[in-house]
Amino acid sequence: MSKPSNWPLPEGSTRLIMPQPLLEQLQQNPLTRGLYPISYGHYLNAYGHRVRRRVHTDYLMIFCHAGRGRYRAGKHKGHLLPGQVLFLKKGVAHIYQADSQQPWSIYWAHFAGDQVESFMDYLGISATSSEPAHPHGNPVLTLQNWRALLSDVTQLLNLQHERLNFDKGVLAAALLRKLLSELPLMARPKQADRKEFNLSSLQRFMRDNSHKSLELNELAEFTGLSRYHFSKKFRQTTGDSPVNYFTRMKMEQAAQMLREGEQTIRQISQTLGYDDPYYFSRLFKKHQGLAPSFYRQHAG
Template sequence: MSQPSSWPLSVDSIRFVIPRRIVEALARHPLSEQLYPLGIGYYQHARGHRMQRDRHDDYLLIYCIEGRGRIETDGRNRRIRPGDLVLLPRGHSHRYETDAREPWTIYWVHFDGPRADDFIAALEPDPQSPLIPLGIHSRLVADFEALIDARQASHNLAAFVHCANQLRQLLTHIALLRPIAKRQADDSLDLEKVHSLMQARLHEQLDVGTLAAAVSLSKYHFIKKYKALTGTTPINHFIHLKIERACHLLDVTTKGVNEVAWAVGYEDAYYFSRIFKKSMGISPTQYRRIRLGEIGYKG
């Protein structure tokens, strides 16, 4: 893997370098040998983040969902905006950094494998630019979040094989979105941007003012437009996404209810359980018992 950034992580940011022993096993495993991740991360409001690589020996994908930055490749500088993907194949020296006034929030993944070039080719990149202006897509944010979940796998090879195949899904999802990625120049509400911010902040609280500011609307007009388009309020949808995430954690981890509550932004486990039951009709403990086969879907 190319040298990772030495940027000091903030509290809400993640950098996960996959252990070399696991990478070597992925490179040999028949279900992952063609394409596998090397490192995965999420940097939130990454003030001061910058990186320069004169030697780049893997593949790097960066997805900017907030803020701005710039990148220099082949002697040319380009601005990076929300919704831009940055694709850096091996062998290309580069330098990138966040904007000083509007620090970016990004997902990133370093990856490798003998079929990596084929997956990149499917994205139809511009040979003159590393940028793919894809736009903000909440499902793509969820794809990156699924990759980041691999850090909970400890040294379980099966979990990392699954992660490698989630990387395939992410890249093929981008290929699916690429032909229809157009920047809309009208004044309609950008739901994808709003929902992507929600997905990225599931582990914390998020107020209506922040969501409204992200799409340059007052709180009143934002709530009105959002409800007209979706039939619900932005906060109700955000809670729904949190409960979906909580269900996933109850399904795939052994975290206690307190830990799950904390992971989706609730410090009070009792309050979280009330919200969960209101949404799902059963408590978090009962939900997990269904997964374990101790009770049926109907109780």
Template sequence: MSTPSNWPLPPQSIRFIIPHKIIEKLSNNKLSKDLYPLGAGYYKEAEGHRMERLEHDDHLLIYCLDGKGKIRVNQKNIAVNSGDLIVLPRGTAHQYASSLNIPWTIYWCHFEGALADDFITHLQISEQKPVVHLGLHSSLVSEFDALLEARHSSYHLNAFINAANQLRQILTHIALLQPLVRSQDADSFDLEKIHSLMQARIHEQLDIDTLAASVNLSKYHFIKKYRDITGTTPINHFIHLKIERACHLLDISSRTIAEVAFMVGYEDAYYFSRVFKKVMGISPTQYRKLQVGAWSYKSFKTATV
């Protein structure tokens, strides 16, 4: 694997390098050998982040959620902005750096596999111009988050096989999105940008002022426009995203209710349980009992916040 940057990792950022023994198993497993991650991460407001690779021996994907940066490939400097995707195939020497004034927030993944070259070709992104404006897509953000879930697996191979197939989902999703990408009017309401910001901050609190500022609107006009388009309020949608995430964590792990609450931005587990029950109709404990059949699906009724 190409050496990842040694950028000092602050809180709320992630750098996850898959151990060599796991990579060896992935490369020999029929379910993952065609495509598998070598390492992945999420860098939030990555001030001072920079990298230079004269030798690049795997494939690298970088998805910029916010902020700015730049990359130098083939003796050309290319600006990187929010919503841009960088694809660096094996063998492509490169330099990149986060902006000093508006540091980028990015997801990244190094990957390999017997069909990795074919997946790169399928993206139809020129090596001469490896930066494309894909736009901000909340579903893609969720897929990167799911890929990073493997780091909680205690190195169980099945979790990494799942991550390998999540990477396949990400790359094929990008290929599907590309023909649909088109520039938006400067004054258009970028709903995907708002939802992507919500997904990226799902483990935190997020206020209306921050959401409104992301699309350059006043709080009043933002709430009105959002409700006109979606039929709900932005905070209600954000709460539902948090509870969806909590359900996923309850499904796939044995974490305590308090731990799950903290992972979706609630320091008070009791308050989290109240919000969860208001949305789902049952408590987190009752929801977890669905897994073992101790709670009937007939009792499972969703509510509206």
């Protein structure tokens, strides 16, 4: 089984390797043996990242969302640009590396399973694909509206913060299957002059990232719109600014945690991405009308 590179992780990057006992369960269980992750992660501004494998014993997917890199796999070679996914098949020697001037930022996953070849055929990665999304077995798939994938990717990455038992392994396998199933839809040309955004997808992205302090740039990037057009369209749709809407959503989540749980105010603050509990308390009072301690007493 191919191992992920031991390249030193820069700040903000992550790498998760499934424990061997869990892998054996996923390989044998009928719910997961068709397709399951072996390892996956996110490399940000991966300067100096370079991997060469003469023997490759699983499948690898690399999705570039910023910067660029290049690859060689069998008879195929080229550059990987933002919005493109590279698939490296089992048994094919390969080499890939980040560009020295514009190093890529990538999501990646090593995976295996009884149904992987069927997925490769479905995606058009196999040269014998009946209806290839990308002809002639080209290992690169170019996506158009790829930002809709980020909420599922975030949920998959967030599993690293939890205990990796079999239930979490089943969830990881299901999320990976969903991601691969959606890729052909993402490869369809997007409509010209796209001015809309999907509020439901954006709300899910916000919920999945409630432990972070998302800025306007990150929210606009998820929708594929400029800051100006995103802010204008969002206010027209919701009557609120994007950042304030996100904060209000987090304060509603905090209110639910105060009503239903036993976490301390400091714990709730940290769960929602606020290191300073006093700042969190001021925000909560601004949006809910009461300080967290009084709100808990009143709600009880």
